[in-house]
Amino acid sequence: MVTRPWTRFYRPDAAAGELTFPEVPVYRLMEERAAANPDLPALGFFGQNLSYGELAAQVNRMANGFRSLGLKKGDRVMLMLPNCPAYVIAHYGALKAGGIVAQVNPLYVEREIIHIANDCEARFIVVLDMLYPKVKQALPETQIERVVIAELTGGAELAPDAVFLKQLLAEQPETEPAVDVNAHDVAVLQYTGGTTGLPKGA
DSSP: OOOOOOGGGGTTTTTOSOOOOOSSSSHHHHHHHHHOTTTSEEEEETTEEEEEEHHHHHHHHHHHHHTTTTTOOOOOEEEEEOSSSHHHHHHHHHHHHTTTTEOOOOTTOHHHHHHHHHHTTTTEEEEEEEGHHHHHHHGSSSSEEEEEEEOOSOOOOOOOOEEEEEHHHHTOOOOOOOOOOOTSSSSSSOOOOTTSOOOOSS
């Protein structure tokens, strides 16, 4: 019998039994909310809101964008972004395209970017424009093939391997990508802080 001594600290009205979760891909939870409440705000950023319906459409565009860049199921997609709409769109879009997300601390320097890119065998990276110079320096020592730049400040110069996120989204349809993703596929490789050695993906 499983004992849960911590439940004695729960409020009287708090559930202490088994929790059940639907066996669906993570992005499906967002889509269900969008279908139920398409007009409710999902994201707010610098005074601008994105509704759930708009978010779901952008995620489809992002997934199709990744597929157009050559992403195949199981490919690793690094995200080097702060808390912003581009992060949410790229995260769900990568999962819906069949990718596996590897998150990268925006404060990391070139050697740390190189380590994570090579450790997870990333083929793609989505990066904030002001962080792109670090990524550009790291690219020759990685297997990354395509870079997607999310503009916040503007002024980033594109290299041959790069495309702007806004442009990629504008060129893609809002239709469902034809990818078979299930609840048991790996969604994220979360890297440790590396305080006692090199970061490790979990």
